[in-house]
Amino acid sequence: MKVREMHDVYTGALNSPYCVELISTEEGVDALESDWNRLSACAESPNVFMTYSWFRTWLRRLICDDGRGQLLPNLLLIRQKEAVVGIAPLVRRIVTRPGFRRQKLEFATHHSDYNELVVGKDVRALTHAVMDYLASSARDWDLVDLKEMRDDGNRIADMEAAAASAKLPYRLFWEEDKCLYMPINAPWSTTRKEKHLRFARRACVGLEERAGEGFRVRVTGQPQLEKGLLDRIIAVESQKRIDGLPLPPIIGKYREVFQSLFDVLGPQGALIIVLVEKNEELVAWRFLYRCGTKLWDYMTAYDYAYSALSPGTVLICAAIDYGFSHGCDEFDFLRGMDTYKLRWTHEFRRNRRMILWNSRWLSKLFAASYVRHRVPVSQEDHSHL
Numbered sequence: 001m002k003v004r005e006m007h008d009v010y011t012g013a014l015n016s017p018y019c020v021e022l023i024s025t026e027e028g029v030d031a032l033e034s035d036w037n038r039l040s041a042c043a044e045s046p047n048v049f050m051t052y053s054w055f056r057t058w059l060r061r062l063i064c065d066d067g068r069g070q071l072l073p074n075l076l077l078i079r080q081k082e083a084v085v086g087i088a089p090l091v092r093r094i095v096t097r098p099g100f101r102r103q104k105l106e107f108a109t110h111h112s113d114y115n116e117l118v119v120g121k122d123v124r125a126l127t128h129a130v131m132d133y134l135a136s137s138a139r140d141w142d143l144v145d146l147k148e149m150r151d152d153g154n155r156i157a158d159m160e161a162a163a164a165s166a167k168l169p170y171r172l173f174w175e176e177d178k179c180l181y182m183p184i185n186a187p188w189s190t191t192r193k194e195k196h197l198r199f200a201r202r203a204c205v206g207l208e209e210r211a212g213e214g215f216r217v218r219v220t221g222q223p224q225l226e227k228g229l230l231d232r233i234i235a236v237e238s239q240k241r242i243d244g245l246p247l248p249p250i251i252g253k254y255r256e257v258f259q260s261l262f263d264v265l266g267p268q269g270a271l272i273i274v275l276v277e278k279n280e281e282l283v284a285w286r287f288l289y290r291c292g293t294k295l296w297d298y299m300t301a302y303d304y305a306y307s308a309l310s311p312g313t314v315l316i317c318a319a320i321d322y323g324f325s326h327g328c329d330e331f332d333f334l335r336g337m338d339t340y341k342l343r344w345t346h347e348f349r350r351n352r353r354m355i356l357w358n359s360r361w362l363s364k365l366f367a368a369s370y371v372r373h374r375v376p377v378s379q380e381d382h383s384h385l
Contacts, residue, residue, distance in 0.1 A: 018085070018125070020133040023075040024092070026063070029056060032077065035084040039119045045152045046292040049112035050119050053264040055089045057257050058109040062091075070094050074105055078120065078129050086120030088130045092141070102366060105134075105144045111250075113179065113296070113334040114150040114351065117159060124158045131162035138168075138358035143366045146354045148175055148335070156352050168356050171371050175351040177335040182345035184295070184328050188321035199343060203310035204317050207276070210309075214279035217314060219322045223273045224266035230259055232282045233273075233301075240301040250299065251287075265289070274318050276302070276311045284311035286319060294330045295323045312340065 023029060036052035048054060055075075063071050071093055078086035095102045107115045118126040134144060149156065156172070163170045185191075192201045207215050223229055234252040241247065251258050265271040272288040272295070284302030288295050297319070302311040320331060333341045335351075357367035 016129060016132070017080050018129040019079045020129055021077040021079065022137075023077050024073055026059070026073060029059065029073050029075060032075070032084070032087065036087055036119065039084070039087060039121075042121060043119065046294075047114055047116060047150075048265065048270055048289040048291055048296070049114055050089065050116050053261065054112070055108055057260040057264075058111065059091065061254060061257050062109060066093075070096075076130055076133060078118070078126055085122070086118050086126035086129070088118050088126075100362070103140070103142050104366075105141050107147060110147070113148060113298075115146065115148045116150065116155060117146065123153070123155060124162075127155075127158045128162040128165060131159070131166040131168060134356065135166040135168050135358075138363075139360070142357070142360075142363045143370065144354075144356040145370070146356075148351045149354065150349070150351055156354075159354060163354075163356060168358065169367070170354055170356040171367075173353045173355075175335075175353050178337055178348040178350050179332060179334055180337065180341045180345050180348045181330055181332040182347060184320055184323045184331050187324045188317050191320055192317070197344070199310075200313050200317055203313040207309055207311075207314050215276065215283070215309075217274070217276050217318045219272060219274050219318060221269055221272050221326075222266055223271055224262045229273070230255070230262060233285050233287075236282050236285060236303055237301040239304050241304050272319070272322065274315045274322070276306075276309075276314055278306075283309075284315055286312075286315040288319060290326075290328070293328050294332055295319060295328050296332045296334055298334060316344065 023032070033052050033056075036055075040046070040051045043050075059073060071091055074090045074092035076088035076090065077084060078088070089108065090105050091108050093104045093106060095104065118130060120126045134141070149159075160170070160172065188204075191197065192204065207217070220226060220229075230251075234249070234255065237249050237251050239246075240249070261271060270290050272290055274286040274288065275282060276284040282303075283306050285300065286297060287299040289298055290296075297316075300312055300315065316331075323329075323331060333344075337348075355367060355370050357363040
């Protein structure tokens with residue numbers, strides 16, 4: 001095993017074909033666009049939250065918010081010979097308090113519903129390469145906190161095996177929020193006949209009866225082509241309520257992030273917007289990502305003045321119809337057990353969270369604090385201490 005100064009390149013464990021390189025500058029991240037897009041395009045389970053566009057756009061904004069001295073790229077680039085074969089999209093968050101300074105490695109943003117440790121084909125081998133690197137560079141970090149990890153296939157088991165092999169202590173938790181989902185196996189005209197969806201049928205009929213007033217539902221798979229659409233979406237979002245109380249805006253707060261996602265994901269067909277309009281007035285919208293054959297329901301809002309029409313329900317009906325006609329087989333509500341989601345389905349997935357630490361006493365202290373305040377929500381919690 002050879003590690004260069006500052007741990008910028010790690011040649012891997014004995015007989016490993018991989019070399020791991022630390023990318024810690026924004027310029028270094030920019031140079032990876034082509035390779036990253038190539039790896040994402042080959043993913044067995046596409047994930048918009050693991051793409052270059054998502055990472056780079058959020059990184060740029062969060063560095064501005066937190067300051068360049070507090071948040072830095074900590075991306076791990078995995079090479080086999082000279083070819084880039086994997087990427088671990090992490091950041092380094094530096095927290096300074098009187099008397100201590102903590103360096104934590106984590107995923108870039110909590111706005112991602114599904115995270116994965118590596119982007120690449122041979123996930124098991126790449127995961128071992130990343131864990132070996134983390135072990136070799138343990139004096140450069142205090143804690144690794146990996147939140148909202150989806151377990152498609154054997155990703156979590158691979159991470160546990162790799163951490164144990166690298167002799168990194170860790171603890172694994174269930175995340176509290178569940179991700180509800182339902183199959184798309186028929187057009188809405190057929191799906192609406194299911195007994196438990198009577199509420200949705202009523203909502204659609206109610207809106208159809210008011211078509212003469214200018215109400216319509218439509219779907220756009222190229223939102224970047226509609227001038228002013230993002231501003232219209234933000235205007236409706238500002239009226240969003242939960243139990244009658246206004247909610248802080250997300251798209252309005254991060255307008256440049258979502259404009260960038262419009263511009264990049266829109267032409268790829270990965271961003272779908274479902275709209276309810278009354279003539280030229282935007283009444284409601286749903287913001288969906290298409291990941292392979294899955295529709296991910298990321299965000300929604302409606303004008304509170306039209307709440308009696310159940311526009312959010314109507315939007316889901318239109319999304320199901322769009323998904324079926326475009327070859328999608330699943331509608332994923334993503335994180336959260338909101339009451340309206342439970343009217344549609346009770347099927348759910350649960351993400352995992354992994355906390356890793358090292359042998360230094362300060363790292364153990366930080367880990368103990370994190371673990372102590374995160375009681376496992378299931379007896380199925382696994383630990384390796």
